[in-house]
Amino acid sequence: MKTKDILLTVSVxxxxxxxxxxxxxxxAPPDPAQMARGAQAWSDHCGxxxxxxxxxxxxxxxxxISVNHMRLIGNLPGQTAEDIKAFLKSSN
Amino acid sequence: MxxxxxxxxxxxxxxxxxxxxxxxxxxxxxxxxxxxxEERIETLERELLILKQELQGAQQAEGRVEKLETELxxxxxxxxxxxxxxxxxxxxxxxxxxxxxxxxxxxASDNGAGEDSFTAGSFNPIFHFQYNDNILFxxxxxxxxxxxxxxETELEYSSLNWFATDYLAVKLGKWLSPIGxxxxxxxxxxxxxxxxxxxxxxxxxxxxxxxxxxxxxxxVPVLQQGLFTYVVAVGNGPRVGGHGxxxxxxxxxxxxxxxxxxxxxFLPVPFLEFGVSYLTAEVTxxxxxxxxxxxxxxxxxxxxxxxxxxxxxxxxxxxxxxxDSFFGLAEVGDMTTNLIPATEWExxxxxxxxxxxxxxxAWFLQNLELVGRYGEFDIDGFNEFEEHGNEERFTAGIxxxxxxxxxxxxxxxxxxxxxxxxxxxxxxxxxxxxxx
Numbered sequence: 001m002k003t004k005d006i007l008l009t010v011s012v013x014x015x016x017x018x019x020x021x022x023x024x025x026x027x028a029p030p031d032p033a034q035m036a037r038g039a040q041a042w043s044d045h046c047g048x049x050x051x052x053x054x055x056x057x058x059x060x061x062x063x064x065i066s067v068n069h070m071r072l073i074g075n076l077p078g079q080t081a082e083d084i085k086a087f088l089k090s091s092n
Numbered sequence: 093m094x095x096x097x098x099x100x101x102x103x104x105x106x107x108x109x110x111x112x113x114x115x116x117x118x119x120x121x122x123x124x125x126x127x128x129x130e131e132r133i134e135t136l137e138r139e140l141l142i143l144k145q146e147l148q149g150a151q152q153a154e155g156r157v158e159k160l161e162t163e164l165x166x167x168x169x170x171x172x173x174x175x176x177x178x179x180x181x182x183x184x185x186x187x188x189x190x191x192x193x194x195x196x197x198x199x200a201s202d203n204g205a206g207e208d209s210f211t212a213g214s215f216n217p218i219f220h221f222q223y224n225d226n227i228l229f230x231x232x233x234x235x236x237x238x239x240x241x242x243x244e245t246e247l248e249y250s251s252l253n254w255f256a257t258d259y260l261a262v263k264l265g266k267w268l269s270p271i272g273x274x275x276x277x278x279x280x281x282x283x284x285x286x287x288x289x290x291x292x293x294x295x296x297x298x299x300x301x302x303x304x305x306x307x308x309x310x311x312v313p314v315l316q317q318g319l320f321t322y323v324v325a326v327g328n329g330p331r332v333g334g335h336g337x338x339x340x341x342x343x344x345x346x347x348x349x350x351x352x353x354x355x356x357x358f359l360p361v362p363f364l365e366f367g368v369s370y371l372t373a374e375v376t377x378x379x380x381x382x383x384x385x386x387x388x389x390x391x392x393x394x395x396x397x398x399x400x401x402x403x404x405x406x407x408x409x410x411x412x413x414x415x416d417s418f419f420g421l422a423e424v425g426d427m428t429t430n431l432i433p434a435t436e437w438e439x440x441x442x443x444x445x446x447x448x449x450x451x452x453x454a455w456f457l458q459n460l461e462l463v464g465r466y467g468e469f470d471i472d473g474f475n476e477f478e479e480h481g482n483e484e485r486f487t488a489g490i491x492x493x494x495x496x497x498x499x500x501x502x503x504x505x506x507x508x509x510x511x512x513x514x515x516x517x518x519x520x521x522x523x524x525x526x527x528x
Binding site: 044045047048049050051052053054057059060061062064065066068069071072073074075076077078079080 | 179181182184187188189191218220222225228230253255257258259261263273276277278280282283309310311312313319321322323357362363365398400493496497527
């Protein structure tokens with residue numbers, strides 16, 4: 001392959017890679033501190049009643065609802081529920 | 093004319109001679125080939141060919157790049173559309189989610205009744221509708237097949253919930269009893285680690301099943317890792333009559349006297365929980381053709397704990413309730429009311445479970461869970477009530493976790509009854525449960 005082809009291919013791949021790395025519209029960058037709190041709360045509170053379920057068991061919008069349901073049953077503070085949602089959705 | 097030709101002829105001859113000499117000379121110079129010149133020409137021709145090929149290749153590459161860029165733009169547009177579509181539910185103000193659980197299994201008893209059976213178990217769909225992250229409607233239905241083959245349907249709960257603040261939610265409608273742990277949190281088949289409920293914690297036991305009313309509930313962080321939880325509930329309350337004491341949610345209050353109860357929980361650390369519960373209500377005796385009817389005070393209290401760390405799950409509950417004496421219908425079919433004596437219900441259990449993943453990663457073994465539970469249920473007072481209770485129950489089981497919410501259970505249960513004439517029995521219980 002000629003140098004020019006290589007350069008062209010590399011540039012096209014770089015463009016593609018950059019395009020896929022761009023966050024989707026509306027995505028806020030995950031807050032590492034909230035992720036850490038959410039992971040800890042997910043591990044601590046979900047296991048109080050049942051086996052801990054993996055993040056990929058539900059879609060993001062389903063976690064929004066499901067965690068609110070669990071917030072009621074588990075009497076979780078709102079911020080703890082939000083942390084768990086953020087963790088589950090970022091790990092999904 | 094001839095003279096002119098004569099004069100010119102020598103000149104012409106000379107010119108032609110000179111041209112001939114010159115031509116001969118040039119022919120003489122071209123004749124011997126020059127190898128270096130040919131090589132250079134060949135080299136130049138090859139280089140020209142290569143340049144043509146490179147130019148052609150570059151033109152083709154540019155064409156491919158343009159094509160790729162066009163395809164990339166199209167793909168990005170499609171990606172944006174797919175992303176938008178995929179997040180449509182998440183962006184919507186009103187969201188819907190269908191969850192629930194189902195179970196099926198078998199029971200075999202050594203009581204000689206010859207009623208070993210496969211059981212259809214139950215199908216419990218749970219509907220969630222959420223508005224703007226602060227309003228949640230949730231409802232659970234239960235479909236079961238009775239022993240007679242009929243499909244039974246029950247509305248387990250149906251409530252509107254408003255998340256007022258981070259620490260307060262308001263629940264309105266029909267809800268599962270917040271008393272203790274089992275009824276509200278542990279009873280779904282995929283959560284319950286054994287195929288049935290502890291003695292006294294199922295239908296007809298001391299554990300209230302549900303109520304219709306309003307709850308205030310939530311949790312407040314305390315200490316460094318601690319959590320204080322609370323539920324305060326006001327409902328239509330239980331009823332009493334020919335069918336006994338009914339601790340289920342009724343759509344109306346038969347005596348305009350509301351039940352008041354709830355539970356306070358404290359978790360000093362996330363894996364250790366202590367709770368106390370209380371419920372007070374006034375029930376009115378059922379009318380008969382003759383005789384007086386009076387109210388009876390009903391009071392329940394309970395305590396529970398749970399230790400859930402790593403592969404260990406250790407929990408227990410104690411519930412005690414009392415119903416004072418009152419006048420009312422004692423049994424369906426009676427013509428007159430009677431004085432129903434004061435009755436006390438008491439139930440407790442301890443349950444220990446351990447998942448083998450705590451010490452092995454071996455295939456199959458790591459998905460096993462061992463469970464043991466011992467409990468007692470006692471009723472002291474009115475004979476009609478006592479017939480449904482007084483049991484010591486020990487259950488040992490082994491579960492295989494296909495997934496966190498997909499569980500195959502196998503258990504052996506020993507039951508000892510106080511009821512006169514009722515034989516003790518051992519039961520083999522199997523259940524397949526799926527939470528979704």
